[in-house]
Amino acid sequence: MLPFFAEDFGNPASRNHPFGWKAEQAIDTAREQIASLIGAQAKEIVFTSGATESDNLALFGTAYFLKEKGNHIITVNTEHKAILDSCLKLSREGFDITYLGVSPEGLIDLEELRAAITDKTILVSVMFVNNEIGVIQDLKAIGAICRERGVIFHTDAVQGVGKLSFNVDEMNVDMASITGHKMYGPKGIGALYVRSRKPRVRLSPLLYGGGHEKGMRSGTLNTPGIVGLGKASEIYNGQERDDEAARLIKLRERLWNGLNSKLDHIYLNGSWEQRLPGNLNVSFEFVEGESILMAMKDIAVSSGSACTSASLEPSHVMKALGLGDELAHSSIRFTLGRHNTVEEVDYTIDIVVAAIKRLRDLSPIYEMFLEGVDLASIKWADAAH
Amino acid sequence: MAYSEKVIDHYENPRNVGSLDKNDPTVGTGLAGAPSCGDVMKLQIKISTAGVIEDAKFKTFGCGSAIASSSLATEWLKGRTVDQARAMKNTAIVEELNLPPVKIHCSVLAEEAVKAALADYDEKQVAARAGVESEAVLV
Numbered sequence: 001m002l003p004f005f006a007e008d009f010g011n012p013a014s015r016n017h018p019f020g021w022k023a024e025q026a027i028d029t030a031r032e033q034i035a036s037l038i039g040a041q042a043k044e045i046v047f048t049s050g051a052t053e054s055d056n057l058a059l060f061g062t063a064y065f066l067k068e069k070g071n072h073i074i075t076v077n078t079e080h081k082a083i084l085d086s087c088l089k090l091s092r093e094g095f096d097i098t099y100l101g102v103s104p105e106g107l108i109d110l111e112e113l114r115a116a117i118t119d120k121t122i123l124v125s126v127m128f129v130n131n132e133i134g135v136i137q138d139l140k141a142i143g144a145i146c147r148e149r150g151v152i153f154h155t156d157a158v159q160g161v162g163k164l165s166f167n168v169d170e171m172n173v174d175m176a177s178i179t180g181h182k183m184y185g186p187k188g189i190g191a192l193y194v195r196s197r198k199p200r201v202r203l204s205p206l207l208y209g210g211g212h213e214k215g216m217r218s219g220t221l222n223t224p225g226i227v228g229l230g231k232a233s234e235i236y237n238g239q240e241r242d243d244e245a246a247r248l249i250k251l252r253e254r255l256w257n258g259l260n261s262k263l264d265h266i267y268l269n270g271s272w273e274q275r276l277p278g279n280l281n282v283s284f285e286f287v288e289g290e291s292i293l294m295a296m297k298d299i300a301v302s303s304g305s306a307c308t309s310a311s312l313e314p315s316h317v318m319k320a321l322g323l324g325d326e327l328a329h330s331s332i333r334f335t336l337g338r339h340n341t342v343e344e345v346d347y348t349i350d351i352v353v354a355a356i357k358r359l360r361d362l363s364p365i366y367e368m369f370l371e372g373v374d375l376a377s378i379k380w381a382d383a384a385h
Numbered sequence: 386m387a388y389s390e391k392v393i394d395h396y397e398n399p400r401n402v403g404s405l406d407k408n409d410p411t412v413g414t415g416l417a418g419a420p421s422c423g424d425v426m427k428l429q430i431k432i433s434t435a436g437v438i439e440d441a442k443f444k445t446f447g448c449g450s451a452i453a454s455s456s457l458a459t460e461w462l463k464g465r466t467v468d469q470a471r472a473m474k475n476t477a478i479v480e481e482l483n484l485p486p487v488k489i490h491c492s493v494l495a496e497e498a499v500k501a502a503l504a505d506y507d508e509k510q511v512a513a514r515a516g517v518e519s520e521a522v523l524v
Contacts, residue, residue: 286446288423288424288446288447288448289423289448290448290449291396291447291448291449291451291452294388294393294396294448294449305423305448306422307423307424307447307451310487312490314423324421325420325421325422325423326420326421326423329422329423361402362444362445362452363425363444363445363446364416364425364426364427364444364445365420365425365446366446367404367427367444380416380418380419380420380425
């Protein structure tokens with residue numbers, strides 16, 4: 001990336017001089033690298049500022065382009081906010097959105113999807129891997145249903161690309177959002193795969209001004225970012241990626257078994273089988289999430305607790321799983337990656353076990369549980385929040 | 386969000402964690418919040434015949450700021466009179482702990498827990514007096 005900040009500073013859209021040609025070449029290479037990672041053609045890659053923009057382009061772009069044909073969009077209630085907030089906006093503009101629910105494992109019901117499609121349906125959007133619980137949806141089957149009914153299928157593939165095998169033809173995917181920073185690449189750069197034939201997907205652009213990216217996304221390309229995204233796609237492909245997935249599954253098992261053997265009343269959130277290798281999401285009953293985070297000063301994890309969000313709302317994904325607010329507030333997401341080691345996992349187990357024990361001693365609801373009080377029977381004071 | 390040093394201190398070294406005997410007539414027990422909100426505070430105070438808070442204990446299910454707020458509250462209550470406790474305001478907790486706006490509700494909950502404990506104590510006092518009176522009548 002570095003050369004493209006200062007030395008090779010040409011604008012890739014400048015066709016008339018060597019500075020521009022050099023940049024254009026770098027961009028072309030990156031396009032090939034990304035396309036190769038997902039089984040697409042280079043010309044089907046549209047560069048954006050990140051997956052949020054890719055998701056917006058996929059949703060608004062399709063909705064506006066096809067609004068004469070229909071106004072119904074189907075998605076899932078566990079999607080990333082980039083999808084959900086976009087759908088909310090579209091619903092306020094007169095589009096009809098169906099939010100499919102998920103099983104307690106976090107998976108959608110294919111028959112429910114099939115039944116939800118009408119002749120007004122123009123788009124189905126289902127994320128490949130969930131960012132909070134790591135659950136993997138069956139894209140191939142979902143895509144097949146969409147193909148059958150002639151509906152465009154978009155997937156937010158951010159959490160899966162580069163970590164799991166992902167092929168747009170095998171999975172019947174028509175559009176896919178990816179982002180650099182979830183693939184060990186840079187932040188602030190992403191892409192949207194847009195199928196060019198069978199079917200040819202056309203989009204109404206969100207950004208106007210010059211017609212870059214075949215008119216789909218105007219604006220001078222972020223050359224260093226794109227070079228970074230391309231390199232990230234190349235580095236981590238094929239066998240190396242699959243070997244890493246196997247290593248992460250072992251590491252995750254070690255983490256879960258370590259916690260589960262030393263603590264009681266902890267629960268795994270989401271399917272164990274259909275799950276991203278490095279993801280573990282656990283609810284530690286009777287203890288609140290943010291207080292657990294405070295005990296883990298040098299370990300980076302996150303929580304679905306309301307106390308950790310600016311809006312003071314608990315995680316919508318936890319809610320969709322039917323977890324109940326209390327367990328949502330007690331959830332912690334651990335994600336293991338390429339640089340994590342066995343020592344780090346063992347260290348984490350020790351810290352978490354000690355923290356949970358200490359916090360349960362501090363917890364009035366753990367005390368009530370030990371006394372045999374039925375928490376559901378208590379009339380809690382009217383919550384001001 | 387970076388925590389204030391005082392919040393971290395109370396979180397790592399909470400004061401007065403534990404329980405008093407809730408059946409003791411000189412103990413007031415207050416419960417505030419709800420598990421579904423991610424915040425539950427149990428606060429107990431033991432009050433002498435002179436109306437001074439001899440001891441205070443707490444247990445909290447909640448974030449670091451909630452734990453710190455209730456820990457701080459028990460620290461302040463000890464040695465104070467019942468009337469001083471009644472006048473305790475959440476704003477004092479916010480100031481002492483440097484709570485950011487999004488955590489102010491934790492201090493409000495602590496104030497609610499204190500008031501609930503005082504109310505429980507009051508109820509017990511009324512019941513005790515009624516008991517004494519009826520004994521007097523029997524005599």
